[in-house]
Amino acid sequence: MFKKNNLFILLIFACMLTYLGGNVFAVSKNTTPKTNVTTNKKTVQKQQKISIEKTIAKYLENVPRIFYIIPELDKAKITKLKNNYNITDFTSEADYFYYEYDKIMIDELNERIPGNYSVYSVNNKLYCYVENNTNKIYIENDGIFSLPDYKIVVPIFNKAKTFSFNRDDDVYYNxxxxxxxxxxxxxxxxxxxxxxxxxxxxxxxxxxxxxxxDGIGDHYIGTYMIDTVMRTVTDQKTKKVLYDDSAVMKYPETFITEKQAGEMAAKILRKLKILGANQRYYVTDVKETTDDNNYLVEGREGYFLTIMIDNPKNPEIKELLGHFFINNTSTVMMKYYVVEDLYEYIYGKYTPFG
Structure with missing residues (x-):
């Protein structure tokens, strides 16, 4: 009799679990986004963009003056970021001022880390750049500068590019x-x-x-010597060289002539995704730098040139891709910006020492 009662109770209990389990799964089914085999690419990209924006917002709170590259979070952590933020996408040309400004910032970032970037701002306070292929986030404040091999991005103030006697001390401090x-x-x-x-x-x-x-007093950390000729930073106590240009200075050089300047420039522009992989281009106005005009490119030797491309709707019409400079060893490339009336780096063997 006892065994029969136990079996009867177990049977009832199993039925209750089945009933409750069905309801639980029903709720789960209704609250979980449907996974459709026919989900199109735009839907996936939109979902990814939302996740990226939440990640950005999470990390733009109380950002210190020294900014590290923020790696992509795993999906589980991204889904937990539920706060709403006022996030603006400045990648489009909707806001002309920000668009022009960010083009230069992206060029400076591309100079160190070539990629395909989107521009975001949270509450219109702090900009950051997301590499669309890796989802890595780069934060800037008045400029971007990346130390080779250290994966550290630090701000450069007043658009100062390299060490000189005229630079703001913040360049050295950072x-x-x-x-x-x-x-x-x-x-x-x-x-x-x-x-x-x-x-x-x-x-x-x-x-x-x-x-x-630290609130109690000042604690001595160390003294560091910056040698702008030897291009090194040395700890004065240990005499250890903390930074030198060797990693960057080993970049391969390819010497080019005036006839080769356009082809090499196009190769670099394809690498930076400024020029499409199979996009036709036309090189005009190739001119070698002289003592009268090389001040425009920080005294570098090389070639000024103009590149045109086909209009996507009418190939008979040519459009301006840009005015560029490429140095004679093909290790540096700059682009001319009309609004700022200056050449900015988009690619190059660029270090804190120039």
Whole structure:
């Protein structure tokens, strides 16, 4: 009798589980986005974009002055970001001012890390750039600068590009701070204090003393020497070279003539995805730099040129792709921007020392 009762109870319990389980699955089915085999590419891209925007918003809160490249989050973490943010996509030409500004910023980022970037802003405060293929996020503030091999992006102020006697001290401070953080002597949240002076016998050497303030007092971290001739940064205590240009200076060089300038420029533009892989182009107005005009490209030697492309609707009509400069070793390329009336780097063997 006991066994029969047990069997009867188990049977009832199984029926209840089946009933409840069916309801649970029914709720799950209704609340989970449907997976359709025929989902088109646009729908997938839209979903990916939403996830990227949430990821951006998550990381744009209280961003410190030294910015690290933020890796793509896994899908499980992205789905947990439920907050609503005022996110603007400045990639289109809808806002002319921001579009022109961000073209230059993307060119500077492409110079270090070629890719296909979209531009975003959260609450109109801080810009960031997302590489559409890797979903890696690059954050900037008044400019982008990336130290080779260190995967650190630091801001450059007033669009300063390389070290010189006319640059804002923030350029030096951010370089030193990024190296100190990389070597884990301080964290990104630390408050840095700097004291800078030049060598009385050698103006090309700059010494930066770094201390940290923690509310109790100032703690000495170290003194670092920036040598603009040797292109190095050295820890004065250990005499260890913390940074040099060797990784970048080993880039292969291909010497080009005036006749080869257009073909090499097109090859670089395809690499940067500015020119399509199979897109036809036309090179005009190739001119070698002279002492009278090389100031436009920071004294570099090479060739100015213009590249035209076919109008997509009417191949008989030619459109301007841009006015460019390529140096004679094909390691640097710049593009002319009409609004700013200057040439900006889009590709090159570019380091903190130029």
């Amino acid at each position: 370089l030193i701070a990024s190296l100190v953080i990389r070597d884990k002597k301080l964290s990104k949240e630390s408050k840095f204090l700097y004291d800078t002076h030049r060598d009385s016998k050698d103006d090309y050497k700059l010494y930066v003393k770094v201390t940290m303030e």
